[in-house]
Amino acid sequence: MQKIGVFVCWCGSNIAATVDVQAVSDTLAKEPGVVYATNYQYMCSESGQNLIKDAIKQYGLTGVVICSCSPRMHEATFRKAVASVGLNPYMLEVANIREQCSWIHKDKALATEKAITLGRAAIAKVQLNAPLQAGESPVVKRALVIGGGIAGIQTALDIAEAGFEVDIVEKQPTIGGKMAQIDKTFPTLDCAACILTPKMVECSQNDKVHIYSYSEVTSVKGFVGNFTVSIKKKARYVAENKCTGCGECTTKCPMKNVPNEFNLGLDNRRAIYIPFAQAVPKVATIDPNYCNMLKNGKCGLCAKVCTAGAIDYKQQDQVIEERYGAIVVATGYNPIKLDKFEEFDYSLSKDVVTSLELERLMNAAGPTGGTLLRPSDGTHPHTIVFVQCVGSRDTSGCGKPYCSKICCMYTAKHAMLIREKYPDTEVYVFYIDVRTPGKNFDEFYRRAVEQYGVHYIKGMVGKVAPRADGKIMVQASDLLANEQLHIEADMVVLAAAIEPDKSARPLATMLTASMDTNDFFTEAHPKLRPVESPTAGIFLSGVCQGPKDIPETVSQASAAAAKVIGLLVTAKLTTNPCVAHCNELMCNGCSSCERVCPYGAITYVEKEFRMPDRTTQLRRVASVNPAVCQGCGACTVACPSGAMDLNGFSNSQIMAEVDAICQK
């Protein structure tokens, strides 16, 4: 039995005017376990707190009940007070007799009766309280950034700048991501490479940043402050430390017809290649699917021309294990596949391209050297039709239900650039809505219309039909003119919806980070914690969380970095002691709790148990990581055997409150 002290606050007249505080303390004094009960004008005042402290010392109280304002107001204050005289702060409960009693009731008798009931419930709960200790866990002073696009680069640089070690894992041979493929950026029209490549170089030169290119995360264990991550460095058959990036091998390799993914297959590369001139690291990679030497041992030309002796046909995948305090996901996006939108004849005509392909066709480093030419015959297009929302805002099951957000702006950019460079080219943009919220965004779009004479037509394209003469018939609706249009075009550009990179879902499973139905990572709170995953220690940067443009991505990347830095500077993490715990003797190992845990705080271990007959038995039981658990209690209800319980809100505590309230 606890020795409980009850302290009833008047809150001036806030409580005392409607609740007979004397009657409350007198009645509660008679409750079992209560050894002291009093009331006072302001319990939260210094003298009020001293009253509590003195009583604890004088009566040797083991539990305290404060009848006062909402615990959301002063629970922390009172906990601190009792802790200062050596009572465990979790041996205190607050009965809310102000917000939930005196302020809402007018009848003094009723309010007093209710205050007594609420006090009783708190006493019943304290009877079952147990001292809880906030745990501590150390923080590894190193961060991992998964994905080396602009989001990952910005996050990594910001973390490094604060003095912490940071690793970037990038699955491609170079960092840079989608931004490296883009020609110009809206709304300023500066060259993407000019603003991105200096940052890439900074990554390679900053001592604190380590790049694992051509690498993938294969497993993640641990929890906030203390993750252990396995990274697979795929064999690139070139020794990174020897290769000088001279590029000699990439001009001598006899395998010339490998589709160049950096240019989205619009031209070819060799079997040994450096994706683009400013690649970081600037190291060659051999594509094992095409290299003759690797496939059948015949060739070896690259090794012969490499003066640095960097070619290593025997290189193997290598797995590195590293520990991190925080992980940032920056896995980015891809345009969706268009096989369900063949009414636009993307696969039938080479001159129907995606917007990202158009970026390459307009880029000075692209397959056409920056001159816009039709991929089919290399002629200059005179009429170009842009189709917006190809697969975006699509609930038919073919596309994505969301707005891809960036298409309206990049299409305005494309239209504008084309009209500026080739004034003889007519540009039509078919749109459903033009969405341009953002600084200088709508002005930009209007410039395309007003200054550059781009034809914006409200309506959708219904059918694209290539003709034998190379023209492409575009059948579309002009909703404002109420006509069906038939445009003879030379090129059609599809604003394909964007979707999270395919690597994101398996990664989310490894991280136990939650995702929405579209495979975007979920944020801890959509408004207030937008760069954190609900899983502690996992942060989100860039499009992996939702469609966004470069400026937004960069600001989110820096925000994620700030959150990471905030975590890494902490010496030790104090953990909330009101977490779930598993009674292993009762646990069946059925995995119900694991399924409902939003934080991945529950793992299973094989444990040996002594049986009544003195034999031992190996059983699978749940184990809660208190550093990860946030204390929601979902597992306690999912657990069929009642093995899971929650500190501070245990089954028996809540039952005791129920009983006290329902007492006849």
Added chain:
Amino acid sequence: MVYHYYPGCTLKTKAKDLDRYGRKSMEALGITLTELENWQCCGGAFTMAKDEIATKLSSVRALADSRDGVLVTLCSACHNVIKQTNYAMANDAEFAMKANNYSKFDVPYNGETKVMHYLEVLRDVVGFDNLAKAVKNPLKGKKIAAYYGCLLLRPSKALQMDNPENPKILEDFIRAIGAEPVLYPYRNECCGGYMATEDQSVAAKKSGQVMDSAAEMGADMIITACPLCLYNLTKNAPGHQIPVYYFTELLAEALGVKD
């Protein structure tokens, strides 16, 4: 496995070739098509209104009578109507209940029968590889444009035949009989259909567009599975010289069973 065969009205009259060559070819490939007893006209079009019951009952009966096997259709229209009806029987509980109430089957029918178009039998049962092996007179050098029209593919949710915008089943068929498929963008656009009875000029315009598109892509001939398409393309697209055939006729020719 019993392959119940639903020929449909037109295959008994104006489109006898589609039917005759279809049966002969299947026989040659080792599959016997057993014509359903007591089949009745499917009506040519699926009435989309949810409260239309009576117009769908002939299809429901044909489906229920085929419960012990597969129901094979050949005419695009029958295929469309029967598959849509079957989809409704399986997915629209209210419709299924009403249709069953009318039909008084011993055991209620709820869309259990598998409906296959003749081409699906070739693709999924025979296999185009095996078909290619069975071909005796490959149609070498022929450039053939496949015309799907609308009834074979749409609505894809119910028909589940092929990618509705980029189908390949007829192209694969053309390859299997030794010819070369010609891709052209209007292969899945409408020929004008029954508008031929309402306003022939519409049918002419639509069919002409299809023929133009196929011709300029270099087709020697067009094949179809639909009597109405064949009619519109040949009769209502004046000035076009490319011949239009039922695909079964070329199949019979390739298999060497055309008389």
Added chain:
Amino acid sequence: MPEVNAYKPKIVAFCCNWCSYAGADLAGTNRLNYPADVKIIRVPCSCRVNPMFILRAFQRGADGVILCGCHPGDCHYTTGNYYARRRMTLLFSMLDYLGIEKERTRVEWVSAAEGAKFAATMNDFVSTVAALGENKRLEDLRCKE
């Protein structure tokens, strides 16, 4: 003013700490009146509420039990209220199946900003339950006739 001998129902309200409990506090701050028959039990999340708690309340003489949580999609713990929603739907349906008046149980989503909604909900719930009278059935379910 309540009548002297009017029947007073016993109502237990489970409120999640982050939304509904704060909403109840807000109702208080705004002095929005609702009957004193409602007694709130604070839980971290609606998903902490075990159906056993609800049955226990009824068995101990509660006449109505209401569970309040964050609006779906706004759960502090992301998904807790989704689980609560399924559990309560099935539990309430079962109670109805057993012949317990279904109006005695309710789930409402009340955000921290919805003080007025909290008070209105409680007023409505109390009057609904009061109209049903005392709950005896769950207590009685196993008693011999």
Added chain:
Amino acid sequence: MNNNLKEQVLRMSGVNPLKCMRCGKCSATCPSYDEMEYHPHQIVYMVEKGEIEKLMASPSIYKCLSCFACVERCPRDVEPAKLVEAIRLAVIRQQGQNHLKAKDIPDLIEADPDLPQQALVTAFRKYTK
């Protein structure tokens, strides 16, 4: 606006016009566009507004080829063709409103003996109750 008619059309078609985001792809894809007074996207919107009588009086509803292109390509799964069919049925189910009459058939056959049965039964089903 006639709410009863609207409800009837919605019930018969099973279509929810509120799903429409007014992209106009149905009209962009419709092969009968030029023959129509009201185009597919307008029809969806007019149903939403309850202007069923206007549609019932329009020849547009006999121009739909039931080719399902709009159904297939609609990004919001609205299925405009089903609305057209429901409106047409609302007309032809009325007394004496058959758009194609049995007595017209011999003329059609006489005009073109090659006309396949399929064309006749389909037209009959579409235009006649």
Added chain:
Amino acid sequence: MQGMMIARAKELLQNGTVNRVLGWQTGEFVYDITPAVFETAEELDEKFVYNAFCGNNLSKYLVKETKKDGKILVFLKPCDTYSFNQLLTEHRFDREKVYAIGIPCDGKTSGEMVKSKGLSGITGIDEDGDNITVHTIYEDKTFNRDEILEERCRTCKSKKHVAYDELIGEDGEVLDSHRFDMVAKLEAMTPDERFAFWRSQLSKCIRCNACRNVCPACTCEKCVFDNPASGIAQKAAADSFEENMFHIIRAFHVAGRCTDCGECSRVCPQNIPLHLLNRKFIKDIDELYGDYQAGAEVGSRAPLVNYTAEDVEPSIVYHREGK
């Protein structure tokens, strides 16, 4: 069938695939069947039975049996295979330590059912197609199967085995049973009628725990009802909570996990139709969250540890008249 099963069991014992066999044996009376573990060919010959009385679901016993050394052979009727999978989903036993043989089942009867037909002195039972012949010391009486099958078998949900290493006999299909008819009938009653029904049923309960002990979903290491910390387990008569709520809580605990094998009602000495509680949950789950059959596949996510953002609100209960 029994002969084939014994022969195969002997083979598997002989070649060392398994060292024990989990099957059925006859108790004091022929209709008094109990699960049993056989270790030798002789035991099998002597005691192993499989007949129309063998309704017991053996899968639950695997939880304990697989803790022992060696592999055990178990015979599973179609409905037992669902429990088998559900237990695997919940990691309750080691699949590697079990050799499962699926056996056909045309429905089972019980001693009680046979006796209710006025028979006594029962000495044996035979099946032949649609007929079941009961032998007594007085006469042989042949019934049409439907007449004397247990309710759960008359509304059998599946003749298909969803788990096995090998099958004896043909596999069947998932059936379109009418197992929810009785639930629907109760739903259609007024609340007062329902209350009267359940009150009369549940008040018969003597808390013998037979339902819990036989239930394949009730394999908890320690049952909540035996756990003082759960707050519901005060055994003393002073607290009627557990007494009143036992069946509701138990039904909720197995909701989404219950495969509807019907063992609870089979063993209830008071003949309380307990399966109607479980079936209510199953029916609701199917209707509200989409069809879900516990145990149909290993690793499936039970509906109560799952959700969608679009789930119905609990208020649907107020609007679903007659549901």
